[in-house]
Amino acid sequence: MDEIDQDVLTGVGSRLRALRRARGSSLVDLAQETGLSTSTLSRLENGKRRPTLEQLLPLARAHGVPLDDLVGSRSTGDPRIHLRPVSHRGMTFIPLARRAGGIQGFKVIYPPASRWGAPSPRSHEGYEWFSVLNGHVTFVLRGRTLRLGPGEAAEFDTRVPHWIGSAGEQPAEVLTLIGVQGERVRPVGRLV
16 A cells, blocks of 8 residues: 555544544444444544445445545545635635536625726626625626625526626625526525
């Protein structure tokens, strides 16, 4: 086993113990759930046994975590998988789900208006819905300029030239749902 493989496996035992304890589960409970013996689970948690893939798969399933979280593998840098914030054109996008395709959810942080130049509307494939969480945004669509504040929302076809940016000297935070293939958010009705 090379040094990199050894590094990946070093912390598995402590991660397994922490996950089990966080769930309030005993070794006996986990053994019943995974089909592994309590002695095997104990040796894995204490680092006295090197885990195999056949042991890690049911453990990941039982704890409801990806296998990568158990072995502490290094991040590949892909935000769609690891939910890491991404900066683009001065904005920060924080992915809210790991789902590939379909409607994507992001928290977007727009920098203060003084950091933007004049609005330059752009278009792209998709359909977008957004709601302002904090601050105010300037929203330009088809040459019309709107100012939206907390709790206000907009929905539009992104093939129409548009621009969104902070309207003040404070950053603005927005919840955005975008269907890159044109999927639309479908309200299901009003909850009472």
